[in-house]
Amino acid sequence: MDVYEAIRTKRAVRQFADKPIPQEALLKILDAGRLAGSSKNIQPWDFIVIRDRARLKALSECGPWAGHLAGAAVGIALVTGDWRERWPVAFDLGRAAQNMMLTAHEMGIGSVMANIYDMDKAHALLQLPEDKMCYAAISFGYPADPQKWQRPPRRGRKRALADVVHWETW
Template sequence: MNVYDAIRTKRAIRKFSPEPIPDEALLRILDAGRLAGSSKNTQPWDFIVIRDRERLRALSECGPWAGHLAGAAVGVALVTGDWRERWPVAFDLGRAAQNMMLTAHEMGIGSVIANIYDMDKAHALLQLPADKMCYAAISFGYPANPEDLKRPPRKSGRRPLEEVVHWEVW
């Protein structure tokens, strides 16, 4: 699968089969995140791999739209320092997350990201150092319905290119 096709066909997968993700595939996904570019090559991330069912369930309660974490084969918590001190960190985390999710998609593994709203609960749950925070977590797993990986985008899901692109000036 080429990069453009991966971007074009990637779908948010929120329901997963119980099939485990092989370690080799998981390491490739994590390495894709590690290889993401970052502002001034700061690489402001750490990734916590979560397979424990109870920990995934508890993390799924840290955000109103994070319920999918409870059913994931693997959750990956994105951990960094306080992004408000260095705004590019949020952008850099997004780049790492997208690398991981596109790599998973290439291998037939579904994913979706969740924002973490209850950072104090996530901090305690993940036993983070005082200077670290978890802003988001990604669910990974084989889709409960494999056809979900191939479903077409919603007709109203994306603004047309000519509506979002401006040439030279607004």
């Protein structure tokens, strides 16, 4: 699968099969995140790998749309310092997250992000140091419905290129 094909066919997967992710595949996903470019090469991330079902369930309760974490084979919590002090950090974490999700997609592993709204609860749950926070996590797992793993976006689901792109000026 080439890069553009992976980007084109990667869809959010929120229901997962009861099938573990092999360690080798998991390490490749994490490595893809580690290798992301970042502003000033600060690499402002740590990744917490969560497989414990009770912990995944608890993390799934840290955001109103994070329920999919409860059924993931693996959750990866993105941990950083206080990004509000340096806005490029959010951008950097996005790059790491997309690297991980595309690498997983290439291996047939589905994924979807979760915004963590209750950051205090996640902080305690993940036993983070005082100066660290987690505001996003990613669910990974083999899709419950393999048909849903790889499907181009339905018509109208993505803004058209002509709507998005402006040439030279707005």
